[in-house]
Amino acid sequence: GDKNDFCYFSHIRTDEANSVLVNPTELKVKISRLDDVITNQSRIDLLEIDVNGYEKFALMGAKKILQTVSCVYFPSIKSHYKKFDCDYMDTFNIFLDNGFHLFSFSKPKVLKALPSHFAAKDGDYLAIKNIDEFVSRTNYKLE
Numbered sequence: 001g002d003k004n005d006f007c008y009f010s011h012i013r014t015d016e017a018n019s020v021l022v023n024p025t026e027l028k029v030k031i032s033r034l035d036d037v038i039t040n041q042s043r044i045d046l047l048e049i050d051v052n053g054y055e056k057f058a059l060m061g062a063k064k065i066l067q068t069v070s071c072v073y074f075p076s077i078k079s080h081y082k083k084f085d086c087d088y089m090d091t092f093n094i095f096l097d098n099g100f101h102l103f104s105f106s107k108p109k110v111l112k113a114l115p116s117h118f119a120a121k122d123g124d125y126l127a128i129k130n131i132d133e134f135v136s137r138t139n140y141k142l143e
């Protein structure tokens with residue numbers, strides 16, 4: 001999250017369906033900033049953030065970490081953002097403000113750069129700082 005505190009979390013039997021909740025429930029959990037959890041990393045090649053619409057807050061708590069990250073994989077789903085009164089651009093702008101370029105997947109192992117004025121839609125995205133380095137390391141291609 002964006003601060004070290006507590007939050008409420010869903011308690012659904014299937015793991016992939018659980019997420020942070022706005023309204024209090026019986027399941028109260030500790031939440032921490034990534035900057036306070038990951039403290040001694042000089043470089044992170046890949047960071048995955050999949051927090052069901054809570055990405056904006058996770059990224060706000062990762063200002064130092066984002067300086068060391070080369071690539072971030074993240075899903076982006078409008079209905080998940082709405083729970084937290086956010087939208088796609090809240091997350092996308094944090095990446096852009098931290099020197100990342102945004103890409104969507106057009107086919108397996110093929111990336112499509114998002115133009116400066118793009119219409120966001122549900123899907124999986126990559127935020128990449130150095131696309132040339134990424135392509136040489138991964139054998140992905142650009143469309």
